[in-house]
Amino acid sequence: MSVGVTQVPTSARPGGPIGAPHDLGPGTGPLGAAIRQLRDAARSLELPCALFETLARPQQEVTVHFPVMMDDGSVVTLEGHRVQHNLARGPGKGGIRYAPGVDLDEVRALAMWMTWKCALMDIPFGGAKGGVAFDPAERTDHEVERITRAFTHAISHFIGPDTDIPAPDVGTDERTMAWMMDAYARSTGQFAPAVVTGKPLAMGGSHGRASSTSDGLGFITMALLQDLGIEAGKASASIQGFGKVGGGLAAFYEKAGIAVHAVSDRYGAIRNDRGIDIQHLRRHVAQTGSVVGFPGAERTDPADVLAADVTIVVPAAIEGVVTGANATSIRATVLLEGANGPTTPEADEILADRGTLVVPDILANSGGVVVSYFEWVQARQQHRWTEHRVRQDLRERMLRAWEMVRRDAAGRGRTLRESATAIAVGRVADTQRMRGMM
Numbered sequence: 001m002s003v004g005v006t007q008v009p010t011s012a013r014p015g016g017p018i019g020a021p022h023d024l025g026p027g028t029g030p031l032g033a034a035i036r037q038l039r040d041a042a043r044s045l046e047l048p049c050a051l052f053e054t055l056a057r058p059q060q061e062v063t064v065h066f067p068v069m070m071d072d073g074s075v076v077t078l079e080g081h082r083v084q085h086n087l088a089r090g091p092g093k094g095g096i097r098y099a100p101g102v103d104l105d106e107v108r109a110l111a112m113w114m115t116w117k118c119a120l121m122d123i124p125f126g127g128a129k130g131g132v133a134f135d136p137a138e139r140t141d142h143e144v145e146r147i148t149r150a151f152t153h154a155i156s157h158f159i160g161p162d163t164d165i166p167a168p169d170v171g172t173d174e175r176t177m178a179w180m181m182d183a184y185a186r187s188t189g190q191f192a193p194a195v196v197t198g199k200p201l202a203m204g205g206s207h208g209r210a211s212s213t214s215d216g217l218g219f220i221t222m223a224l225l226q227d228l229g230i231e232a233g234k235a236s237a238s239i240q241g242f243g244k245v246g247g248g249l250a251a252f253y254e255k256a257g258i259a260v261h262a263v264s265d266r267y268g269a270i271r272n273d274r275g276i277d278i279q280h281l282r283r284h285v286a287q288t289g290s291v292v293g294f295p296g297a298e299r300t301d302p303a304d305v306l307a308a309d310v311t312i313v314v315p316a317a318i319e320g321v322v323t324g325a326n327a328t329s330i331r332a333t334v335l336l337e338g339a340n341g342p343t344t345p346e347a348d349e350i351l352a353d354r355g356t357l358v359v360p361d362i363l364a365n366s367g368g369v370v371v372s373y374f375e376w377v378q379a380r381q382q383h384r385w386t387e388h389r390v391r392q393d394l395r396e397r398m399l400r401a402w403e404m405v406r407r408d409a410a411g412r413g414r415t416l417r418e419s420a421t422a423i424a425v426g427r428v429a430d431t432q433r434m435r436g437m438m
């Protein structure tokens with residue numbers, strides 16, 4: 001390190017003069033957690049303060065307000081965001097979230113995690129994320145389509161196949177991506193299938209994208225069970241969130257012989273300690289919209305899902321659900337982060353002290369963006385890969401990343417999160433320096 005460069009001091013505390021840029025909020029919530037994780041990595045890498053300060057802030061972001069007509073003729077003005085956290089390693093990449101609680105700080109945190117995820121998985125993208133604050137469950141399909149088209153038009157100057165490529169996240173799916181792709185084409189006059197990923201197969205989507213996040217989580221589960229010497233047939237799991245990620249993972253587990261004892265969604269939780277019939281449950285959810293009322297299980301307190309006495313607990317819904325207040329109730333051997341940012345830094349410390357193995361989001365749930373990358377490559381080459389190739393390449397990349405992080409953590413006496421974040425931040429910092437951006 002050259003003389004005259006101020007490093008991130010080990011004594012810097014959240015909220016102190018160095019280590020938490022003042023315009024990034026009070027240091028709580030998802031953004032506070034993301035900055036704290038970055039700061040820990042920056043210290044261990046001995047990054048200069050100026051580089052830490054750069055990486056702690058989004059490179060660019062846009063907030064848009066747009067009117068949309070509802071089915072009853074009323075007009076509602078909605079707020080949406082797209083944040084590009086860091087573009088040093090390539091175009092921005094990350095999902096679009098539709099949920100009532102979406103705000104700019106949450107999107108900033110999610111975009112930062114995307115930067116680390118893409119760097120950790122060594123795919124040529126930076127990190128981005130977007131969202132619109134509304135509840136899609138309370139809107140008709142026509143309203144959601146109009147909202148999507150209006151939002152896409154409003155951010156169309158900010159996204160593009162070489163600049164920033166959205167994908168599905170909470171509350172969005174392949175149908176949303178189809179509307180986005182079409183709305184982008186209408187706004188810009190460009191037919192550009194590579195502008196979004198997670199599209200329907202018939203519109204240039206990839207085999208395996210819909211199940212990719214769950215499959216990636218599943219591949220890591222199988223590798224870590226092997227490391228722990230636990231047979232799949234003797235393992236059990238509980239899953240918070242039964243959407244694209246949680247529902248898909250439950251199906252993966254059922255196939256692999258891992259019994260799913262408890263699951264939850266926004267409306268409640270169910271449990272069956274003999275194992276829930278997941279195929280049957282998925283049909284029930286498709287018909288009723290919730291896991292609640294499933295005849296093959298009993299209703300339980302949602303807190304029981306995280307506290308279940310199982311081998312693996314998987315938060316697969318939203319951020320900040322495992323906290324300093326409930327971390328001691330976790331009884332699982334492994335906490336596998338299907339969601340982004342489900343564990344607060346306070347909970348992380350408690351879990352590390354208690355010996356719970358936390359597999360961090362940027363590694364565990366990266367299967368989605370890895371197959372999004374495959375989809376982007378296929379769209380650019382106008383050549384479709386086989387399902388077999390997608391699955392093989394995904395499995396290989398997930399296991400390679402798992403091995404790299406596991407070995408680094410074991411060798412340096414770090415948690416898996418500390419290793420994963422330090423590797424990813426180090427890669428971004430190196431690129432930033434090589435490009436002369438620092």
Ligand SMILES: NC(=O)C1=CN([C@@H]2O[C@H](COP(=O)(O)OP(=O)(O)OC[C@H]3O[C@@H](n4cnc5c(N)ncnc54)[C@H](OP(=O)(O)O)[C@@H]3O)[C@@H](O)[C@H]2O)C=CC1
Nearest residue numbers: 169170171241242243244245265266316317339340365368
């Ligand atoms: N989709 C993807 O490719 C990827 C997603 N992720 C992350 O995975 C997580 C889930 O995303 P995804 O499955 O796509 O989203 P979905 O919208 O498909 O599903 C979200 C699920 O979480 C449930 N949920 C929401 N709030 C709560 C709550 N307070 N308690 C319990 N369950 C709740 C929803 O319930 P309900 O159905 O009742 O609304 C739904 O079952 C998010 O953190 C996302 O960022 C990470 C990597 C990739």
Ligand SMILES: O=C(O)CCC(=O)C(=O)O
Nearest residue numbers: 094095167169368369372
């Ligand atoms: O597939 C993508 O581009 C991003 C998925 C995503 O939003 C995530 O990994 O959190």
